[in-house]
Amino acid sequence: MRIGEVAAAAGLATQTIRFYERRGLLPEPCRGPNGYRHYDGSMLVRLRFIRTAQTAGLTLVEIASIIALRDDGATPCSHVQSLLLTKLCDVRSRQRELAAAEAELGSLIDRSHRLDPADCTNTQICHIISASS
Structure with a gap:
């Protein structure tokens, strides 16, 4: 061919x-x-x-x-198994990181529903994300 x-x-x-x-x-x-x-x-x-x-x-x-x-x-089977186990551990670690990011984003969105944009000051940039509020 x-x-x-x-x-x-x-x-x-x-x-x-x-x-x-x-x-x-x-x-x-x-x-x-x-x-x-x-x-x-x-x-x-x-x-x-x-x-x-x-x-x-x-x-x-x-x-x-x-x-x-x-x-x-x-x-190469034992080598492949080792590589795949490492990949699986990496995927599980990324899933935990993504779950934490999802929770943080959900928390910020919930917070955004409770805040009034009129209360946002120039010093905060955006009070949804501001750590001081």
Whole structure:
């Protein structure tokens, strides 16, 4: 397959495939006499893996580390599990931060309903957010 065919089958832009090649996520493809890249079906498997790993929140560096392990003949499952556990901890931490932000915003909105804009002074900038009120 040529790059356009692989891109269409994978639902990616050709530039994305070239980018993945430059980042070492994809092996250097064979080239025909005309210089066109030629790919086999295994490229689609690798591209789908990359997309699925990105959806799980893994970075391209993390994905490259997984691919490198596999390319070296190792089974990367324990490495992947470790990466995913770290991602899950990060997501849970961000959820706690977002819940705190949600509570603070709700409190400020409730406060805004109780305050009269006419009572806002120049020294407070906005008494909804002012710490002194």
